[in-house]
Amino acid sequence: xxxxxxxxxxxxxxxxxxxxxxxxxxxxxxxxxxxxxxxxxxxxxxxxxxxxxxxxxxxxxxxxxxxxxxxxxxxxxxxxxxxxxxxxxxxxxxxxxxxxxxxxxxxxxxxxxxxxxxxxxxxxxxxxxxxxxxxxxxxxxxxxxxxxxxxxxxxxxxxxxxxxxxxxxxxxxxxxxxxxxxxxxxxxxxxxxxxxxxxxxxxxxxxxxxxxxxxxxxxxxxxxxxxxxxxxxxxxxxxxxxxxxxxxxxxxxxxxxxxxxxxxxxxxxxxxxxxxxxxxxxxxxxxxxxxxxxxxxxxxxxxxxxxxxxxxxxxxxxxxxxxxxxxxxxxxxxxxxxxxxxxxxxxxxxxxxxxxxxxxxxxxxxxxxxxxxxxxxxxxxxxxxxxxxxxxxxxxxxxxxxxxxxxxxxxxxxxxxxxxxxxxxxxxxxxxxxxxxxxxxxxxxxxxxxxxxxxxxxxxxxxxxxxxxxxxxxxxxxxxxx
Amino acid sequence: xxxxxxxxxxxxxxxxxxxxxxxxxxxxxxxxxxxxxxxxxxxxxxxxxxxxxxxxxxxxxxxxxxxxxxxxxxxxxxxxxxxxxxxxxxxxxxxxxxxxxxxxxxxxxxxxxxxxxxxxxxxxxxxxxxxxxxxxxxxxxxxxxxxxxxxxxxxxxxxxxxxxxxxxxxxxxxxxxxxxxxxxxxxxxxxxxxxxxxxxxxxxxxxxxxxxxxxxxxxxxxxxxxxxxxxxxxxxxxxxxxxxxxxxx
Numbered sequence: 001x002x003x004x005x006x007x008x009x010x011x012x013x014x015x016x017x018x019x020x021x022x023x024x025x026x027x028x029x030x031x032x033x034x035x036x037x038x039x040x041x042x043x044x045x046x047x048x049x050x051x052x053x054x055x056x057x058x059x060x061x062x063x064x065x066x067x068x069x070x071x072x073x074x075x076x077x078x079x080x081x082x083x084x085x086x087x088x089x090x091x092x093x094x095x096x097x098x099x100x101x102x103x104x105x106x107x108x109x110x111x112x113x114x115x116x117x118x119x120x121x122x123x124x125x126x127x128x129x130x131x132x133x134x135x136x137x138x139x140x141x142x143x144x145x146x147x148x149x150x151x152x153x154x155x156x157x158x159x160x161x162x163x164x165x166x167x168x169x170x171x172x173x174x175x176x177x178x179x180x181x182x183x184x185x186x187x188x189x190x191x192x193x194x195x196x197x198x199x200x201x202x203x204x205x206x207x208x209x210x211x212x213x214x215x216x217x218x219x220x221x222x223x224x225x226x227x228x229x230x231x232x233x234x235x236x237x238x239x240x241x242x243x244x245x246x247x248x249x250x251x252x253x254x255x256x257x258x259x260x261x262x263x264x265x266x267x268x269x270x271x272x273x274x275x276x277x278x279x280x281x282x283x284x285x286x287x288x289x290x291x292x293x294x295x296x297x298x299x300x301x302x303x304x305x306x307x308x309x310x311x312x313x314x315x316x317x318x319x320x321x322x323x324x325x326x327x328x329x330x331x332x333x334x335x336x337x338x339x340x341x342x343x344x345x346x347x348x349x350x351x352x353x354x355x356x357x358x359x360x361x362x363x364x365x366x367x368x369x370x371x372x373x374x375x376x377x378x379x380x381x382x383x384x385x386x387x388x389x390x391x392x393x394x395x396x397x398x399x400x401x402x403x404x405x406x407x408x409x410x411x412x413x414x415x416x417x418x419x420x421x422x423x424x425x426x427x428x429x430x431x432x433x434x435x436x437x438x439x440x441x442x443x444x445x446x447x448x449x450x451x452x453x454x455x456x457x458x459x460x461x462x463x464x465x466x467x468x469x470x471x472x473x474x475x476x477x478x479x480x481x482x
Numbered sequence: 483x484x485x486x487x488x489x490x491x492x493x494x495x496x497x498x499x500x501x502x503x504x505x506x507x508x509x510x511x512x513x514x515x516x517x518x519x520x521x522x523x524x525x526x527x528x529x530x531x532x533x534x535x536x537x538x539x540x541x542x543x544x545x546x547x548x549x550x551x552x553x554x555x556x557x558x559x560x561x562x563x564x565x566x567x568x569x570x571x572x573x574x575x576x577x578x579x580x581x582x583x584x585x586x587x588x589x590x591x592x593x594x595x596x597x598x599x600x601x602x603x604x605x606x607x608x609x610x611x612x613x614x615x616x617x618x619x620x621x622x623x624x625x626x627x628x629x630x631x632x633x634x635x636x637x638x639x640x641x642x643x644x645x646x647x648x649x650x651x652x653x654x655x656x657x658x659x660x661x662x663x664x665x666x667x668x669x670x671x672x673x674x675x676x677x678x679x680x681x682x683x684x685x686x687x688x689x690x691x692x693x694x695x696x697x698x699x700x701x702x703x704x705x706x707x708x709x710x711x712x713x714x715x716x717x718x719x720x721x722x723x724x725x726x727x728x729x730x731x
Binding site: 094098099100130131132158159160185186205206207210213215236240241242 | 521523524527568569616617656658675676678679680681682683707708712
């Protein structure tokens with residue numbers, strides 16, 4: 001008896017330990033004040049404070065190697081037509097004095113330092129502060145307005161105002177005669193984005209650079225015009241300190257700051273930032289990439305999927321993904337009504353895997369979608385797989401909980417489960433949270449096919465792989481723990 | 483799989499963070515006290531004034547502004563402090579700082595414009611002022627008067643005259659950095675931590691405004707921050723109260 005308890009105790013301990021661990025970018029994703037992520041020549045780049053930055057082939061594993069001259073702090077990158085505009089602050093911001101800053105821009109045809117086209121133009125100053133005025137010119141960010149092609153720069157920190165100026169998209173220089181406009185207070189690391197008729201001003205509030213005690217967090221206000229006023233969800237101006245929270249600390253990650261947005265298309269967006277301290281990585285400042293959700297016209301950070309055991313619920317009708325096996329009735333439990341209610345009320349254990357697994361086929365088993373009844377054939381354990389990934393996430397293996405039976409794509413664009421996970425590409429799954437909070441689930445590869453397919457409900461009870469349609473609930477899934 | 487993946491983390495943990503020049507953008511790295519440090523640019527800014535951030539208070543009738551903010555105050559020139567970082571501003575720290583006797587009758591005095599007090603080695607004057615904006619930019623007050631701008635403690639007083647008794651009123655305050663506020667001699671609200679000034683950040687419990695005079699007194703303390711505050715009164719629906727007049731006597 002004691003031995004069983006010990007063994008069960010140990011298993012329970014390890015299960016608790018493994019569930020709920022958040023997955024962060026791998027490699028050496030150490031950076032401070034990262035720029036918006038940019039793609040160049042098939043790779044991802046982000047520059048940081050001090051110079052240099054990170055490169056990733058797949059968006060998941062990041063290492064140093066990006067090259068940016070000029071030193072200074074908090075750069076940003078924007079691709080305009082066929083070249084990249086890079087902007088940075090010459091200083092890191094003053095404290096108790098030293099608020100004279102300069103913002104500079106420069107161009108490059110590529111961000112790949114190994115390319116023969118890699119050559120920065122001479123940096124030019126586009127904004128500055130004299131050390132006395134109500135602004136400290138640091139932390140620049142760029143927006144190319146999709147409605148009219150104008151190029152805007154925001155910059156500033158806690159000393160005075162966040163300011164907006166207009167640049168020439170052809171030269172990267174300040175527009176003649178343009179005057180700086182004050183648009184916010186109380187923040188730094190501003191970022192300007194546009195979506196659906198609204199301009200959004202992201203700003204980082206709180207304290208940076210204090211390790212695990214950093215209170216850094218990202219807030220947002222919005223305006224119908226790029227010149228403001230930027231107002232939060234309770235109608236309060238960012239010029240009076242307003243802002244609605246986008247992301248703060250959580251899951252052992254502290255101090256998110258320096259927001260950047262990457263639109264992947266198909267209703268999938270990512271936000272990037274740094275965390276002042278990732279407690280799982282020695283409390284270091286690391287690159288963070290998370291889903292970006294949009295709720296009622298406000299951006300909010302989603303969460304990267306934690307490893308765990310889930311129902312994979314179809315957004316079409318709400319049925320659960322399950323292996324195609326005979327339903328096993330729970331025996332020995334009386335019907336729920338017409339019972340003697342004076343009898344003691346005792347909990348009944350759920351159906352366990354051991355109750356049913358011997359009735360399942362041992363080879364490949366197909367899939368259906370059906371009423372969720374938290375039965376073993378409907379519970380999936382999802383865990384990240386070391387190795388390759390994509391922007392913001394690792395590939396996952398998806399197995400029936402308690403087994404090694406793995407979800408796999410087939411060459412004819414359908415689904416199967418194989419008895420044992422082998423790590424083959426068709427058994428690896430990319431999981432992205434969409435802007436509406438549901439998930440897109442895609443195999444890394446459909447064998448013998450170049451098509452990018454996703455898990456789709458082709459019928460209420462029938463899953464398949466098909467092209468993802470962001471406007472259809474057939475393409476969408478939820479992960480539920482219940 | 484799990485074991486391989488997790489082996490990456492300790493490996494990564496051994497990497498030493500070199501070459502990344504992390505600047506203290508809003509919190510000083512330890513060992514960098516503000517105050518006595520010489521800033522070459524501001525050192526040479528000799529022609530200073532508190533305008534346009536403040537104008538002298540007049541006797542003209544003044545109400546809160548359109549959003550209810552109180553723009554007429556008596557401000558005491560800053561008391562010099564030595565504060566390295568605003569992370570020290572816990573409730574306990576603030577209470578201790580503000581309950582110190584800096585000058586006689588500091589919780590009851592209603593001074594006149596220009597009246598002086600001695601605080602330690604400093605001789606400080608009260609200024610009766612008005613701000614054209616919703617907030618009182620204490621940093622610009624100190625800077626314009628060529629006083630110490632960082633590591634400072636400010637006292638502020640105003641008088642709110644109400645046409646009738648108003649119940650269930652709340653004092654709504656934003657301040658950079660820590661502050662404490664009293665209404666008619668009773669503590670109303672405290673703003674702790676390394677805060678920046680956000681309107682309606684902290685709000686008192688329900689108070690009663692007397693018919694006639696009500697004295698609002700505040701103390702704001704800051705380390706390396708841009709000292710500032712904004713104050714308004716909200717009714718029980720959370721709407722700003724504007725049917726008041728603001729005086730300094």
